[in-house]
Amino acid sequence: MSTTFDPSTAPAKDMAAARALGQRxxxxxxxxxxxxxxxxxxxxxxxxxxxxTLVVRGFSALDLTTLTHEFEPTTYGDDTLPxxxxxxxxxxxxxxxxxxxxxxxxxxLLVGTYLAEYARGSKLGEAxxxxxxVLLSAPSILIGLFIYQLVVLPMGGFSGLAGALALAIIVIxxxxxxxxxxxxxxxxxxxxxVVALGAPKWKMVILVCWRAALSGIVTGxxxxxxxxxxxxxxxxxxxxxxxxVSNNLFRSMASLxxxxxxxxxxxxxxxxxxxxxxxxxxxxxxxxxNIIARVLLRKRK
Amino acid sequence: MQQxxxxxxxxxxxxxxxxxxxxxxxxxxxxxxxxxxxxxTLLVGALPAFREFGIPFLWSTSWNPVEGxxxxxxxxxxxGTIITAVLAMIIAVPAAFGVAFYLTELAPExxxxxVGTAIELxxxxxxxxxxxxxxxVLVPIVQNYIQLPFGEILGSIPLIGFIFExxxxxxxxxxxxxxxxxxxxxxxxxxTMRDVFMTVPPVYKESAYGLGATRWEVMRGVxxxxxxxxxxxxIMLGLGRALGETMAVTFxxxxxxxxxxxxxxxxTTIASVxxxxxxxxxxxxxxxxxxxxxxxxxxxxxxxVLASSRWLLRSRLK
Numbered sequence: 001m002s003t004t005f006d007p008s009t010a011p012a013k014d015m016a017a018a019r020a021l022g023q024r025x026x027x028x029x030x031x032x033x034x035x036x037x038x039x040x041x042x043x044x045x046x047x048x049x050x051x052x053t054l055v056v057r058g059f060s061a062l063d064l065t066t067l068t069h070e071f072e073p074t075t076y077g078d079d080t081l082p083x084x085x086x087x088x089x090x091x092x093x094x095x096x097x098x099x100x101x102x103x104x105x106x107x108x109l110l111v112g113t114y115l116a117e118y119a120r121g122s123k124l125g126e127a128x129x130x131x132x133x134v135l136l137s138a139p140s141i142l143i144g145l146f147i148y149q150l151v152v153l154p155m156g157g158f159s160g161l162a163g164a165l166a167l168a169i170i171v172i173x174x175x176x177x178x179x180x181x182x183x184x185x186x187x188x189x190x191x192x193x194v195v196a197l198g199a200p201k202w203k204m205v206i207l208v209c210w211r212a213a214l215s216g217i218v219t220g221x222x223x224x225x226x227x228x229x230x231x232x233x234x235x236x237x238x239x240x241x242x243x244x245v246s247n248n249l250f251r252s253m254a255s256l257x258x259x260x261x262x263x264x265x266x267x268x269x270x271x272x273x274x275x276x277x278x279x280x281x282x283x284x285x286x287x288x289x290n291i292i293a294r295v296l297l298r299k300r301k
Numbered sequence: 302m303q304q305x306x307x308x309x310x311x312x313x314x315x316x317x318x319x320x321x322x323x324x325x326x327x328x329x330x331x332x333x334x335x336x337x338x339x340x341x342t343l344l345v346g347a348l349p350a351f352r353e354f355g356i357p358f359l360w361s362t363s364w365n366p367v368e369g370x371x372x373x374x375x376x377x378x379x380x381g382t383i384i385t386a387v388l389a390m391i392i393a394v395p396a397a398f399g400v401a402f403y404l405t406e407l408a409p410e411x412x413x414x415x416v417g418t419a420i421e422l423x424x425x426x427x428x429x430x431x432x433x434x435x436x437x438v439l440v441p442i443v444q445n446y447i448q449l450p451f452g453e454i455l456g457s458i459p460l461i462g463f464i465f466e467x468x469x470x471x472x473x474x475x476x477x478x479x480x481x482x483x484x485x486x487x488x489x490x491x492x493t494m495r496d497v498f499m500t501v502p503p504v505y506k507e508s509a510y511g512l513g514a515t516r517w518e519v520m521r522g523v524x525x526x527x528x529x530x531x532x533x534x535x536i537m538l539g540l541g542r543a544l545g546e547t548m549a550v551t552f553x554x555x556x557x558x559x560x561x562x563x564x565x566x567x568x569t570t571i572a573s574v575x576x577x578x579x580x581x582x583x584x585x586x587x588x589x590x591x592x593x594x595x596x597x598x599x600x601x602x603x604x605x606v607l608a609s610s611r612w613l614l615r616s617r618l619k
Contacts, residue, residue, distance in 0.1 A: 028515075043396065044419055050426060050434050053438055054430070111332055124326075124329065128333060135335065145342075146342050150342055237579055260429055265552075
């Protein structure tokens, strides 16, 4: 046998070393895998724990009174007193998030269009994209401070309008990001076809590009709406909160997150229960809007 | 009497084009103006405090709102902000890496979608919910199962024992705040890492697998070196969020304006001291100005972190 393999020069020791190495590599691989599964399970457990707590404590406090009454002081120790609810906060939240989305969306849409259709590769476009990304992750309480200085201070007091403006600033970068992403997915041949028909560029953008990207743009608006529904810190500094139903934009206005914050820290068990009901409402709203947005986006794909 | 060459309809189209382009550009300039105005208004509001206390404002630990003896310093909230954010990163980054690794390489195909969506939904939950859950669920757990059993044992370690020793009985503490922050930013970092890991060309990984590498070796030898810079960018993005988080921290940190020597002591952060004290401070008072100065510092810190994150992520996730 003329093989180059000589058993006497290939000691069994090396085979053993190779096997040990293989076992060690497999062991490390398995340990890392267990650690990763563990991390994922822990992450899901936190989500489950939050949802479980919300459902258990929120549903037990959620009833018609909570949805149809304004704030009342604690009834702790005296069941004859009228129980309060969150109607003022629900209405205040709807008004402020509605106006915030209505102001922020067109601006965000235009900025996103500018970045995707007009500013490809330009210096100004780079700057706008960078600033919009910074605003996207900037601490929201700073936006509250900004609106306080800009609106609350000159107007002499907290107001629902200031709250809506603060929320609008948070909406803009979210809409910018999704609008630009969705518009840049549209093939250039589509644009060329429109321009070749003699249409001006603005008609191309509005009638063709926006329509082609519609579901993506709507997703962005929904995500922005979901995001500001849960914002607390900027509202604390701008619309401050209120204990009665109010639709006066120039006075302080209640909102669900702020009402949750104030009642959860009140120390009275009955008010804390109402806070849990509010927390459940906010989370259900935010998560369902998120899921709708996701479904819309998936349909597109 | 020469008529213009362009037909009326064409010129209106050109006018519409100009108008629309300037509308878009104007909106873009407005975004730039908003950021500029944020910096400017914070700085203007902070000027009285900077003028009153000077540079020592940065390292003074006093916080005295008593009239006539007012004295404010930034050291406690600034340190609290940095300590809680860094601790949260230490907890969240390895876990987020584990989740991202699991979702891109290890999990069976049918698990990836639902688990990925669940992690993203965790990211969508508003911070005030994390705060409330933290206060009513996590804080008692931390106190009864971590602080009380381990605090004393670890506290007897020489030299560093004081980090774990505390006679705080409220349960709200720096450690609880870091833990809630970690849970909040975990999904953000995990989602960014997952997206970054997906950008690795499959052929690179397949060549390594072909050579007999295990999944961990592929991750360590191929995926991480290929995506290193972007991974750091994703981590910085999480850090930026942790630094500015307000409500979740306000609920569980105890809001005590003193330096925490122990993990289980209460303290405060910039965002939570602003949320707690700004709404009830008098308009135009020195206290309000000091809080605006803190806000300005927070802006500077998070701007640096976010800008470097974006710079590191620039090549990917376009």
